[in-house]
Amino acid sequence: MSNPFYRRWMVPALFFFSPMTLAQTPAAPVVVAAAQQAEVVQVVQLTGTVTAQRDARLSVAVAGLVESLAVDAGDHVETGEAILQLDAELAEQQYRAAEAAHARARHAMEDAQRRLAEARRLAPQQSIAETAVRDLESEVAEDEAELSRLRAELAYRKGVLDRHTVRAPFSGVIGARSVELGEWVAPGAAVMSLVSTEDLRLDFQVPEDYLGRVAKGNKVQFNLGADKENAYPGTVIAAVPVTDPTARTFLVRVVPTGEISGLLPGMSANVTLRLGDGQKGTAVPRDAILRYPDGRVIVWEAVSENGALVARERLVQPGFDFDGLIEIRSGLDENARVVVEGNETLRNGQALDARASGAR
Template identity: 30%
Template sequence: MLTACSESPPSSDGSGPPPKKVVVHTVGEREFVDRIEALGTARANEATLLTPNVAEKITDIRFRDGAQVNKGDILLRLDDRSERAELAAARARLSERQDALARAQDLAAQRVVSEAEVDLTRSELATAEAEVEAVAAHVEDRTIRAPFDGVIGLRTVSLGALIAPGDPIATLADIDTIKADFTIPARRYSLLQPGLPIRATTAGLPDRVYEGTIDSLDNEVDPVTRTITARALIDNKGRALRPGMLLEIELLAERRRNPAVPEAALMPRGDAHFVVVIIDNTAEQREVRLGMRTPGWAEILDGVAVGEQVVTRGAQGLSDGSAVEILPPLSERTQTEPR
């Protein structure tokens, strides 16, 4: 009686143990994306410190702190009374030289003066024109204009103050587009290319996700850290991001579709991974080469193909050639699942 109880019940044809019941999954393709995480710093698309070219007193300030300005807008004027007087005198001399040239040309036509005298008058006119341009440039040096569209920062000068070259007036920044500079290990360099999409978040705006693309890569690898710096451009039309913010960046590299199996189908053995494939209700163990892992799924680079069936439950104890009975999907199942 003990011997009889310990024996496995016979199979339907009496030739051996009955087929083991298993749950299988038909291998299909899934999309996988390599993700690289990095920390970056937000920078303005364009930024400059406004400073004068000459030493002079401030006579007019035409901007408000934090205001939007357009390229060419006058932001500040310096005292230019002396230069404007010189410009008026230079223009008067220019007008005189123009009249002198006209008279000389008329006299030359009448053969009263020589062509040499006409050439001398023409040369004097050119000198007067150059003088007007030079003085006009001195006048323009005393007008500070916006070099590009942007948001101006806090001014550090007051009306009537005497400033000199290099003294800061305010900063101007174009922040409609943000440059995100970040570093990644050089071994991941092959995954980077201009146009690669990124996502960026910052602790100051926890509910916002900003999308952008890689614009350029540095031309060398840091020999100490073995990292390379990349720069991405992020659309910032709402201007919520500000230069200097710390950004958490996620790169979405190398999108691809490959066979995938549920993680429950994997059987690790040391550094290797195996699955049980069912062919004609017979088990076959195969070693597979894994790619990336996502929650619940494993990318298969080699070992099984799309359309094959792998065991997800009931694989314990199966060996090559073992007979199996495939249970129907859970929604159709009326009997106990294998364990």
């Protein structure tokens, strides 16, 4: 204690931390805001993808040689529009042969029906044997059966001929084309992909921790791609309660509320999901929270002591972060006033020159 160096520095140090010094320190200019009771909402940020309600890989129904291609990737097509034609020469010949056979059978049946009608007129006059009438009836029945068979054959050949033309099953955009002129294609092999640009929705995977809290009808906000400025509203239309065992997530599907120009399948989307059960809690503005590397989380409360407004450090347990507020689960009274500006260098018991948040 007799060390001169120690005596030189001890007194100023004691003087610096003394209450008298704090009292003499000028009041710190700060902005304060009142803690408030708010409905606590958990905000979950997720990344999803814009998907089409209809996304098909088109294939041919019959084998054949590609004769013509009417579209390419990026082309828009309408429902029923021809997009690919196979060489149908042999199918056309088979159809014509079936058509001729059907016509011949129809004429044979009509002739048999005419002869049967004449025989029935003569039968009462005993001008024709009853056996001949029955033979004609049998012939008509056979001709009718043959005509029915050939009618089905004709319809089959017409169907095969029609299937040499691939038509768009719905309107949309050709996503990719995987064949060229002259290629031989077989049933089941994809020749094109067709994606609908109508009735688009957003699909995103939600951690299984939220299973049961996301339900049909929940409202969301989402941004498209790198556009962080424009937020669009949407509604949950499906929450599939089956989790992916590898990712521990489940599918949630959202539809935009209203029309959005430029919305295309495959675009990325950043979705903000708000989950709440209607319960209220104490919340303070986000700027009131100070976090330290050692894990402490504090707020500075402005309290009246001996007629003066001073700062008091409060160790708090924060909860959910939402709408510019942070839920305070413990450590702060619900009627407290907290410092939201000028709180970085405050000391316990320091006088405050406070201005209410929003005041000028």
